[in-house]
Each structure stands twice: as structure tokens, then as C-alpha cells.
Amino acid sequence: MATAKRLTADALAEALYERTGHAFRDTQRLQRALTHASARSAHAGIDYERFEFLGDRVLGLVVADMLLAAYPNAVEGELSLRLNALVNAEALSEIAEEIGLPELIRAGSDVRNLAERKRVNLRADALESLIAALYLDGGLEAARSFIHRYWMPRSRAMATARRDPKTELQEWAHQAAGDTPAYQIDSREGPDHDPVFTVTVKVGRFDPAQGKGRSKREAEQAAAAALLVREGVWSVEGSAA
Structure with a gap:
């Protein structure tokens, strides 16, 4: 810099x-x-x-x-x-x-x-x-x-997601950390007819991941997917899973 x-x-x-x-x-x-x-x-x-x-x-x-x-x-x-x-x-x-x-x-x-x-x-x-x-x-x-x-x-x-990311994350969390994913709403922005939610998910000792969506559920799914991809649970073609 x-x-x-x-x-x-x-x-x-x-x-x-x-x-x-x-x-x-x-x-x-x-x-x-x-x-x-x-x-x-x-x-x-x-x-x-x-x-x-x-x-x-x-x-x-x-x-x-x-x-x-x-x-x-x-x-x-x-x-x-x-x-x-x-x-x-x-x-x-x-x-x-x-x-x-x-x-x-x-x-x-x-x-x-x-x-x-x-x-x-x-x-x-x-x-x-x-x-x-x-x-x-x-x-x-x-x-x-x-x-x-x-x-x-x-x-x-990007590989096609075959399952609901929250379901996938919950099963992986039990296996990898003996824990349950914890979701937290960080913010809700925008007008009532077009809101944007930001959600963070945390699993045990793993770093949290964040996602955004136009509903709480969509933001939670995005956060779950982000953690799964980052941890290599959901593979990306051409890299290790």
C-alpha cells in the first residue's frame, strides 16, 4: 500500500x-x-x-x-x-x-x-x-x-449446490465440531419492501462466515454456504475439497 x-x-x-x-x-x-x-x-x-x-x-x-x-x-x-x-x-x-x-x-x-x-x-x-x-x-x-x-x-x-446449505452445514457441524451452527442477524437495511439482511454464522472454533439476502432465511443460507465453501466441504472444481 x-x-x-x-x-x-x-x-x-x-x-x-x-x-x-x-x-x-x-x-x-x-x-x-x-x-x-x-x-x-x-x-x-x-x-x-x-x-x-x-x-x-x-x-x-x-x-x-x-x-x-x-x-x-x-x-x-x-x-x-x-x-x-x-x-x-x-x-x-x-x-x-x-x-x-x-x-x-x-x-x-x-x-x-x-x-x-x-x-x-x-x-x-x-x-x-x-x-x-x-x-x-x-x-x-x-x-x-x-x-x-x-x-x-x-x-x-463453482460446483452446483446439491442440498440446502443450512441442512448441509448442520450435519457437517455435528461431525466436525460436535456443535450446532449459531446464526446472528448483524443488520437489516433498506426499505420495508426491499430489505437486505446480513447474517453471521458461527460453528465451534471455526471462524464465522457472513451472508446477505433479502430475507432472514436467504441470508442464513448464504452465510452457511460461505462457511461450507471456505472450509472445503463444498468443493470447487479444480481445487481440493
Whole structure:
């Protein structure tokens, strides 16, 4: 992250050209998108949060559209499961690492001391900010091209979930930890007609996992699926199960 502090806006755009396939016209906006609030005044840090907000929506739209085209026979529950697995913080953090984004994030020195969970979230947030910058600079097609490049292979590699994730997690939890999954609602956001729930599930000594959904049950399923994938219970083609 320290490297990014020495990059000019033009140099940052050049460094991202090969990784995104897009030649940024507004390099100053790109630089703001990758400047964490810790490196700026409290007021100026609003930029980063606004980019992150927009990028999250653009990513969700493009991935949802991609999944509808790729899996024409999939039911809504399977599509939701796949979507959540592709846009959660862990997936975004991995893609950010894959393209070398962390070294381009401008952040304060205190970021180096963050716990790993918060570093995962920071990398995920930065990737969403980058997607927003792509969308604002080149329109939906620029964002779509980038997202398809890095998310499509992951979508194809995901194995189809054969069972309800909560049921699968409960059985695995008894075998692996002699415990029962504990679900906790972290937040409920949005209007009453279109809420978004965030749920965390914990199993014994294993790290908790988080999921989001438009109902409590959907969020719980997403959290259960995230834990199963992370722990290798649900395999991903091409990697160890």
C-alpha cells in the first residue's frame, strides 16, 4: 500500500490499464476511488465510500445478469447462492490480490496494523471502488468487461449446490465440531419492501462466515454456504475439497 502513495494519478491509471483493459480518461477520479479514508481528511474520505456504494451495485447487477445467462435452468435459490459466493468479501479480496490492487491503494500507516478480517474488507471495498471508477469512466460495458474477465471463471468453477446449505452445514457441524451452527442477524437495511439482511454464522472454533439476502432465511443460507465453501466441504472444481 505504501507504493501507491508515490504514484501520480496518471501512473496509477497506467498501472491499472493492463489489469482492467480500460484506459482511464479521468485519472484524478480513479485516484480518489483508490484513496482510503485513512489517507485523507474525514470529509474527503466520503469519496471512497460513495465509490464503494456504487461499485457494489454495479457488481451485483453484472454478476446477476451473467448468472442468468450462464445457468438458464437454475432456480432463484441456486442463483442467489452463486451470487452471494461471487460477491462476498472473501471472493472480492481474492480477486483484488490476484490483480495486485492492494499495492495501489493509498491508505494511512495505521492500516498496516489492521486485523486480517478488516484487511479482507478493505481489499474488497477497494475493488468495489475500482468497479465504480470503471463504470463512471467507461460506462457499463467497461465495468462489465472487467467483471466478466475475473468473475466468469469463478462462476464456471463453482460446483452446483446439491442440498440446502443450512441442512448441509448442520450435519457437517455435528461431525466436525460436535456443535450446532449459531446464526446472528448483524443488520437489516433498506426499505420495508426491499430489505437486505446480513447474517453471521458461527460453528465451534471455526471462524464465522457472513451472508446477505433479502430475507432472514436467504441470508442464513448464504452465510452457511460461505462457511461450507471456505472450509472445503463444498468443493470447487479444480481445487481440493
